Amino acid sequence: xxxxxxxxxxxxxxxxxxxxxxxxxxxxxxxxxxxxxxxxxxxxxxxxxxxxxxxxxxxxxxxxxxxxxxxxxxxxxxxxxxxxxxxxxxxxxxxxxxxxxxxxxxxxxxxxxxxxxxxxxxxxxxxxxxxxxxxxxxxxxxxxxxxxxxxxxxxxxxxxxxxxxxxxxxxxxxxxxxxxxxxxxxxxxxxxxxxxxxxx
Numbered sequence: 001x002x003x004x005x006x007x008x009x010x011x012x013x014x015x016x017x018x019x020x021x022x023x024x025x026x027x028x029x030x031x032x033x034x035x036x037x038x039x040x041x042x043x044x045x046x047x048x049x050x051x052x053x054x055x056x057x058x059x060x061x062x063x064x065x066x067x068x069x070x071x072x073x074x075x076x077x078x079x080x081x082x083x084x085x086x087x088x089x090x091x092x093x094x095x096x097x098x099x100x101x102x103x104x105x106x107x108x109x110x111x112x113x114x115x116x117x118x119x120x121x122x123x124x125x126x127x128x129x130x131x132x133x134x135x136x137x138x139x140x141x142x143x144x145x146x147x148x149x150x151x152x153x154x155x156x157x158x159x160x161x162x163x164x165x166x167x168x169x170x171x172x173x174x175x176x177x178x179x180x181x182x183x184x185x186x187x188x189x190x191x192x193x194x195x196x197x198x199x200x
Contacts, residue, residue, distance in 0.1 A: 002144055007135045010192035011152055014127055015159040017186075021117050021124075022163045028110055029164030037164030040110035044160070045153055047118040052149040055128035056142065074134045075197070080126055082193035089186035127152070 016022070021044060028037035105113075118124060128149075137144040 002135050002137060002147060006192060006195060007148065008151065008155075009188065011127075011131070011148075012155045012159075013188035013192065014131065015152070015155040016162065021114070022159060024114060024117060025160045025163040026167035028105070029167030031105060031167075032110075034161065034164045034168050036107065036110070037167070038157075038160060040107060040114050041157075041160040041164075043111045043115035044118040045156060047115050048124060048153060048156065049149075051118075051124060052128050052132075052145075052152070055125075055132065056145040056149070058129075076130050078134065078193045078197045080130045080193075082190050085186040085188070085190035085193060087186070089183050089190075 021041075025037050025041055028040050132145065132148050132152075135144070135148055
């Protein structure tokens with residue numbers, strides 16, 4: 001059975017991390033409103049689907065073949081979570097609200113930018129390749145991976161809405177709160193990464 005008690009909050013901390021994709025959603029929300037930002041971010045979700053599938057296919061061959069490889073993957077995933085948390089905490093900085101309000105953008109450009117950013121986003125790649133395997137059930141590999149992927153996409157959509165709303169209703173205020181978002185997300189990632197390193 002998937003350990004949802006740990007996966008859901010840990011994964012949501014990753015979804016809510018103040019990375020480039022979420023900042024882009026905040027930017028679109030500030031410039032063009034929440035519906036615009038959500039529509040543009042559909043490109044991100046579309047890109048993530050084949051990335052999740054490719055990750056599942058490649059990891060499936062490795063993880064089902066060796067318990068040692070599975071254990072290494074779990075350790076790497078937990079270490080990555082802690083590293084990302086520390087990085088977010090240390091890199092927290094205030095952005096000027098003017099950066100969100102400099103100009104308007106077309107839906108076509110916003111959609112393309114979301115897609116390109118998602119493809120090149122190392123956080124997403126490492127999430128699928130290093131974080132998911134810690135919760136995969138080997139005896140029900142494909143079903144559990146699909147469930148984890150679906151949960152990730154749902155929480156990503158929630159994160160998109162949250163950042164877009166933050167940019168839309170409080171664009172001059174939200175920028176000052178970005179360091180808080182980063183530090184909270186970073187602390188949560190470190191906490192759950194540590195929990196995952198403990199023997200079950």
